[in-house]
Amino acid sequence: MTKREFFGVTIECVQGNIAVQSDMDAIVNAANAMLRMGGGVAGAIHRGAGPDLEEECRKLAPIQPGQAVITRAYNLPNRYVIHCLGPVYGKEEPSDQLLSCCYRNALQLAEDNSISSIAFPAISTGFFGYPLESATRIAFQTIFDMLPRLLTVKHIRFVLFNDTDRQLYEQILGEFAEA
Numbered sequence: 001m002t003k004r005e006f007f008g009v010t011i012e013c014v015q016g017n018i019a020v021q022s023d024m025d026a027i028v029n030a031a032n033a034m035l036r037m038g039g040g041v042a043g044a045i046h047r048g049a050g051p052d053l054e055e056e057c058r059k060l061a062p063i064q065p066g067q068a069v070i071t072r073a074y075n076l077p078n079r080y081v082i083h084c085l086g087p088v089y090g091k092e093e094p095s096d097q098l099l100s101c102c103y104r105n106a107l108q109l110a111e112d113n114s115i116s117s118i119a120f121p122a123i124s125t126g127f128f129g130y131p132l133e134s135a136t137r138i139a140f141q142t143i144f145d146m147l148p149r150l151l152t153v154k155h156i157r158f159v160l161f162n163d164t165d166r167q168l169y170e171q172i173l174g175e176f177a178e179a
């Protein structure tokens with residue numbers, strides 16, 4: 001696990017399950033447009049939160065690519081879930097800008113709700129087909145652009161599905177740290 005600090009904000013990359021990040025105020029759901037359970041990250045989060053999450057989500061759906069909405073976390077060990085709809089790679093354009101909007105909008109919701117710690121998955125890289133390296137660079141570029149303006153967010157964690165993904169995130173985080 002790599003932990004680095006920039007502008008008073010800790011950024012780290014871990015391999016694990018986003019639905020069990022008990023030390024995070026908020027976790028980010030790589031949502032579908034209707035904010036339903038689905039598979040992957042969305043399935044894990046919905047299973048952990050219980051049926052009340054889907055009930056609250058029904059009132060907020062549908063959302064558009066790049067958009068983010070916030071709900072309570074219910075049975076999860078967090079206060080909030082921020083749901084982001086990433087772009088389907090090669091279909092929803094401009095995919096790089098839409099993916100960047102996911103991270104920017106999630107961080108803005110965190111700021112607006114006095115959230116000090118937030119955990120992100122690798123948005124759009126699974127079923128939505130975004131190439132992992134490109135998506136990782138977009139995520140870090142967006143976050144680094146926002147770092148000087150973050151007042152309440154002090155801890156950002158990337159929770160990756162496997163160790164190979166974690167290693168790539170750490171490598172790219174290192175490149176941004178040296179730039």
